[in-house]
Amino acid sequence: MKKNLLLTLLFFALSPLLRAENYRISLLTCDPGEELYSAFGHSAIRIIEESSGRDLVYNYGTFDFNTPFFYVKFAQRTLDYMLSLTTYERFMAEYQYFRRSVREQVLDLNPEQTRDLLAALELNYRPDNRYYRYDFFYDNCATRIRDILEEVLGKQLIWAKPPEDKPQTFRQLIDEYVEERMPWADFGIDLALGSVIDAQASAYEKQFLPDYMERAFSYARIEGDGPTRPLVKSSSVLLDFERPEPAFSPFNPYLLGWVFGIGMILLTYVGFKKQKLYFTVDVVYWSILGLAGLVILALWFLTYHSQTKWNWNLFWTFPGHLLLLPLLFRKQLDSWWRKYFLAVLILADIAIIWWILGWQSFHPAIIPLVLVLILRSNFLYYNWEKFRALARSQEK
Structure with a gap:
């Protein structure tokens, strides 16, 4: 595995010299899981080098359970998350095992934008840069992907407010995922979080949730480098499982x-x-x-x-x-x-x-x-x- 990762790093170190047309970059959006840490879904970036068949996933949502004083740091928000790199096969095996759906949105980037995004990911993955201080609402696995895309595309990336967007507070957004499925977690969250999350979230701020970022990507567009075009070139379902219905328990x-x-x-x-x-x-x-x-x-x-x-x-x-x-x-x-x-x-x-x-x-x-x-x-x-x-x- 270490040998494969070294080869992968070498490959991406040379990537700016290779033809950007060989790459396909996409957003992966994963359904919520049954544990609290996975209850809100997940986002990752998939990169395929089509000529060689290399298929890799950049994942901003990983952390080390072996970190000293893990739970203390988690409670204090001093626990660092990190950008990890894995193969698409290994990434998908986890979601197949836990029966969580995965959807893919292929991005319509030009060669220069593709090279810039690859270089930015390579820079992010360096040992000195891969760790970051996680914030559930403003700096997580979804917002990191959005932010690096904004860094690469700049003013060429235009976010459009989804027509079905409705006024919601941050607390109401959380309730969508835990109120029925995890009533005790919902109770604990409402007890622990203060009045600041009762502020109304804008369509842009809602992108901290992978489902909402997926929807935002589907309405976003690129302009200024030729004819205006949608950010997403094509969409597909990679894994499709029914979301389990909430089970009633009298212990609520x-x-x-x-x-x-x-x-x-x-x-x-x-x-x-x-x-x-x-x-x-x-x-x-x-x-x-x-x-x-x-x-x-x-x-x-x-x-x-x-x-x-x-x-x-x-x-x-x-x-x-x-x-x-x-x-x-x-x-x-x-x-x-x-x-x-x-x-x-x-x-x-x-x-x-x-x-x-x-x-x-x-x-x-x-x-x-x-x-x-x-x-x-x-x-x-x-x-x-x-x-x-x-x-x-x-x-x-």
Whole structure:
């Protein structure tokens, strides 16, 4: 394999000296996979040297699982992705195995543009250049291909807005791929990413998704080097599999959220009738929310992700909830704790208002979770001292 790659590199090092007409360059677009890292599809560049039959794929979407502190770097956005080079046969074998469709768009480049693109890819593949800092929305396997094509073609490449384009936010675009197929991933994404992804994405910005870039390529054109022509000369389907239908599972955030919410309503009703707080349940629940809030804070301030900033899920996953833990071991409540329950009630109400006003779109499954916060903080605020006094009198 190393020998083949060395021969390949030598071949492309000499490519500017060879006839550009011998090359066919195309965009490969691959359907989404079943894992989260592959849930949004994939893009790659295929290059065929027709006289020799060499068939290679440039892939900007690879990374090294053996990188030290891989998951820490991934969470902080300090993990580098890289441009890799493989044979078309090996590339397609993976998609055949996982039954993911692959489509090809052959680009209508003139000889000079072909040579320039080959030289740019060769330059990108050099060891000092092949690594890049991945950004899901703005610098990924799809946008890298678009950007290198823009670098080569310059003002000759004209993007046209697809006629079927409709207004969508970045969050809505993500939902298209995970909302039904991966409900827990969708819940986690909505929890971790902030209000910045509720901005409307332009047709150009939507190209971070391979499906949308494929569509943009089909409407793009080249002009200024002769008669205006489409960027894509021909299209074909290389692998064709049906996308699997989303499988329903009762273990999903929507159903479990409402089961929990109804359970807490019943618990509060029973507690009111029996004059009991059941405060341990609150401590467990609020502590989980507090831990989630710490993670959100870390993603906001301790990482390089631009999409995790200004995340107002903190209104209800407030890290201060962890301060409830000491109350389990105390018999008396300081006066300021009632004020804290009131503050929690207000913050939860603000979260609902924030959502209604459209300042951040929260995941629908949080509705019962926030309602529980409102209910329990209200219940504790008005009944804590009375029920605690009753419990102490019964102990005596």
